[in-house]
Amino acid sequence: MSPKRNIYLQMKSLAEARRIVLDAFGDNPLGTETVATADAVGRVLAAPVTARFSSPGYHAAAMDGIAVNAKHTFGAHPDRPKQLAVGREAFPVNTGHLLPPGTDAVIMIEHVQTVDAEHIQIEAPAYPWQHVRKMGEDIVATEMLFARLQPITPYCVGALLAAGLFEVPVLARPRVAVIPTGAELVDWQRLGPTEAPAPGCIIESNSYLLGALVQAAGGTFQRHDPVGDDVQRIGDAVAVAVAEGAHMVLLVGGSSAGSEDFARATLEARGEILVHGVTMMPGKPTIAASLAGTPVFGMPGYPVSTIMAFEQLVQPLMTRMLGQLPEQRPTMQVVPTRKMASKLGVEEFVRVKIGQVGERRVATALPRGAGQITSITEADGIIRIPANSEGVGPDGAVTAELLKPAAAISNTIVVVGSHDNTLDLLADELRAQSAHLSLSSSHVGSMGGLMAVKRGVCHMAGTHLLDEATGSYNLSYIQRYLPDVPVRLVHLVMRDQGLIVPAGNPKGIKGIEDLAREEVRFINRQGGSGTRILLDYRLKQLDMDPATIAGYATEEFTHMAVAAAVLSGAADVGLGIHAAARALGLDFIPVVTEQYDLLVTQAHFDTPAVQSLLAVINSSRFKQRVASLGGYHTERTGELLL
Ligand SMILES: Nc1nc2c(c(=O)[nH]1)N[C@H]1C(S)=C(S)[C@@H](COP(=O)(O)OP(=O)(O)OC[C@H]3O[C@@H](n4cnc5c(N)ncnc54)[C@H](O)[C@@H]3O)O[C@H]1N2
Numbered sequence: 001m002s003p004k005r006n007i008y009l010q011m012k013s014l015a016e017a018r019r020i021v022l023d024a025f026g027d028n029p030l031g032t033e034t035v036a037t038a039d040a041v042g043r044v045l046a047a048p049v050t051a052r053f054s055s056p057g058y059h060a061a062a063m064d065g066i067a068v069n070a071k072h073t074f075g076a077h078p079d080r081p082k083q084l085a086v087g088r089e090a091f092p093v094n095t096g097h098l099l100p101p102g103t104d105a106v107i108m109i110e111h112v113q114t115v116d117a118e119h120i121q122i123e124a125p126a127y128p129w130q131h132v133r134k135m136g137e138d139i140v141a142t143e144m145l146f147a148r149l150q151p152i153t154p155y156c157v158g159a160l161l162a163a164g165l166f167e168v169p170v171l172a173r174p175r176v177a178v179i180p181t182g183a184e185l186v187d188w189q190r191l192g193p194t195e196a197p198a199p200g201c202i203i204e205s206n207s208y209l210l211g212a213l214v215q216a217a218g219g220t221f222q223r224h225d226p227v228g229d230d231v232q233r234i235g236d237a238v239a240v241a242v243a244e245g246a247h248m249v250l251l252v253g254g255s256s257a258g259s260e261d262f263a264r265a266t267l268e269a270r271g272e273i274l275v276h277g278v279t280m281m282p283g284k285p286t287i288a289a290s291l292a293g294t295p296v297f298g299m300p301g302y303p304v305s306t307i308m309a310f311e312q313l314v315q316p317l318m319t320r321m322l323g324q325l326p327e328q329r330p331t332m333q334v335v336p337t338r339k340m341a342s343k344l345g346v347e348e349f350v351r352v353k354i355g356q357v358g359e360r361r362v363a364t365a366l367p368r369g370a371g372q373i374t375s376i377t378e379a380d381g382i383i384r385i386p387a388n389s390e391g392v393g394p395d396g397a398v399t400a401e402l403l404k405p406a407a408a409i410s411n412t413i414v415v416v417g418s419h420d421n422t423l424d425l426l427a428d429e430l431r432a433q434s435a436h437l438s439l440s441s442s443h444v445g446s447m448g449g450l451m452a453v454k455r456g457v458c459h460m461a462g463t464h465l466l467d468e469a470t471g472s473y474n475l476s477y478i479q480r481y482l483p484d485v486p487v488r489l490v491h492l493v494m495r496d497q498g499l500i501v502p503a504g505n506p507k508g509i510k511g512i513e514d515l516a517r518e519e520v521r522f523i524n525r526q527g528g529s530g531t532r533i534l535l536d537y538r539l540k541q542l543d544m545d546p547a548t549i550a551g552y553a554t555e556e557f558t559h560m561a562v563a564a565a566v567l568s569g570a571a572d573v574g575l576g577i578h579a580a581a582r583a584l585g586l587d588f589i590p591v592v593t594e595q596y597d598l599l600v601t602q603a604h605f606d607t608p609a610v611q612s613l614l615a616v617i618n619s620s621r622f623k624q625r626v627a628s629l630g631g632y633h634t635e636r637t638g639e640l641l642l
């Protein structure tokens with residue numbers, strides 16, 4: 001191994017890195033172009049614009065009624081109504097009409113009485129310019145309508161057209177070239193309809209993700225086909241993009257320290273590296289370089305890292321080049337449901353689910369892995385943990401930047417506890433039946449769910465805790481751990497738990513007893529999960545010592561993770577639900593049918609949101625969908641057990 005492998009240059013703080021980027025490129029000109037006003041929303045005015053026409057362009061009636069000369073109306077009183085001659089002193093007009101010559105006021109039709117075909121009568125005088133929109137009241141021809149760098153909103157389009165400005169000079173959109181790199185990348189367009197990427201290959205998605213972010217930030221993007229891991233070819237692609245006039249280039253992947261991470265070498269050979277390594281996570285290996293004055297960013301390959309690098313460094317540069325101030329996301333004070341530890345020395349962006357539980361807004365951290373795009377698609381917000389902090393919570397409030405509207409957050413039912421695939425169906429059915437409600441579930445195992453209910457940080461918990469003494473589920477745990485917490489228990493489903501083995505069951509596993517066989521490697525679930533309790537119960541029943549099971553100490557956190565371990569060959573067998581085995585085409589040997597319930601805090605039980613959820617649980621559509629997953633039984637679904 002080379003002793004000098006691609007070590008980051010001195011790491012910069014995010015603020016420092018951003019300053020370096022903005023100082024170096026913030027004044028790069030974008031150029032200007034002229035566009036039709038009607039198509040100009042989202043653009044930025046490149047020059048001040050002055051009105052060609054006034055608005056209104058004439059004195060206009062502001063109400064339906066009669067136009068008069070105010071002088072002729074003076075003296076009118078309910079006791080002494082005044083008559084005016086139609087066509088001489090009183091002229092019928094509608095809103096927007098040009099005022100007839102000699103008139104300077106409008107009397108609303110409601111205040112006008114008809115005397116005969118030639119006369120009307122009024123009981124109050126009009127004052128001059130009453131109910132008239134005077135010429136130029138809104139916009140005066142020759143005056144400046146907008147200064148330069150005005151962002152053009154739909155409102156502005158209205159004003160520009162009214163002022164006779166049918167086309168406008170705007171800043172060119174930042175042109176951003178996006179070049180994905182990596183020999184493992186597969187272009188989705190080249191994948192046959194039934195073809196899956198070969199092991200080791202992954203679908204190239206970041207360039208489209210970045211392209212969409214570029215467009216949302218007011219730019220256009222030019223995507224390059226994926227380039228293999230080759231300094232020369234990557235360098236050529238960047239050079240061509242710069243020569244063709246890109247305002248900036250995003251080189252995606254290969255930004256860190258791997259043997260095939262070529263971004264740094266490429267950019268060093270062709271230009272000057274300004275930043276390599278930012279003390280933020282995700283996004284640490286981000287590079288900022290200059291190629292003949294054009295900014296080129298080495299974007300990390302992990303999707304969440306690439307998003308953070310974009311939002312924290314690239315987007316601010318685009319915004320600055322467009323002469324705009326950075327937009328701030330709305331924020332909310334939230335209480336973490338448990339401590340979120342963080343590494344000293346890096347600013348961490350923790351993606352969180354947020355829910356309103358009673359008076360409190362609680363935040364639960366999603367997985368931290370920067371490779372997990374769902375950690376941001378699922379997120380309601382982001383908590384920034386500063387570089388000098390070792391973590392936040394669980395007691396104090398912290399600030400979360402919101403990724404969703406606050407109203408959506410307060411309409412979310414927060415489920416914390418054991419995971420079951422039917423919760424996903426429940427979330428979908430809830431959406432189908434009450435579009436404004438959503439359900440968010442975090443998976444911390446059954447005991448974790450009970451504790452979350454106890455601490456008041458969720459509305460409900462999914463739980464399947466077996467009482468070894470009685471063979472019953474959940475009730476004894478509630479008595480023991482939540483003696484003082486008023487709760488209800490709703491039966492959700494019965495589900496088959498069993499041994500998940502590779503297709504064809506090559507090791508001929510028939511039951512729990514086989515776990516003790518020397519050549520069988522097991523994958524376990526974490527302590528406190530209902531599945532782990534079930535396993536330990538069966539082992540005790542069978543008088544088996546956990547120490548005899550190879551892999552007993554290796555733990556995964558979800559049914560799907562257990563199934564994935566079996567699929568990958570990391571283990572020969574695991575205990576989990578039928579649906580997980582089915583999803584990955586694995587074989588399943590039923591062991592037990594267990595009870596999975598929802599434990600609902602009494603305080604939330606009668607809320608409209610929870611009642612809507614109960615209605616969904618009791619619907620035949622939900623039960624049918626559950627049944628079609630396989631391995632589930634819904635005869636008692638919806639029953640109130642407590
Ligand atoms: N020894 C070290 N390894 C790593 C370090 C480190 O400091 N030392 N940093 C880690 C961090 S932090 C990050 S973030 C990642 C990202 O680094 P790279 O920019 O070099 O990314 P790649 O290795 O090229 O790819 C990572 C991952 O993302 C996938 N990828 C890449 N491009 C795309 C794309 N266009 N579309 C979809 N997915 C893409 C790629 O296949 C990999 O799976 O490095 C850590 N490693």
Ligand code: MOO
Nearest residue numbers: 282283284305370
């Ligand atoms: O800092 Mo890297 O960008 O997670 O994950």
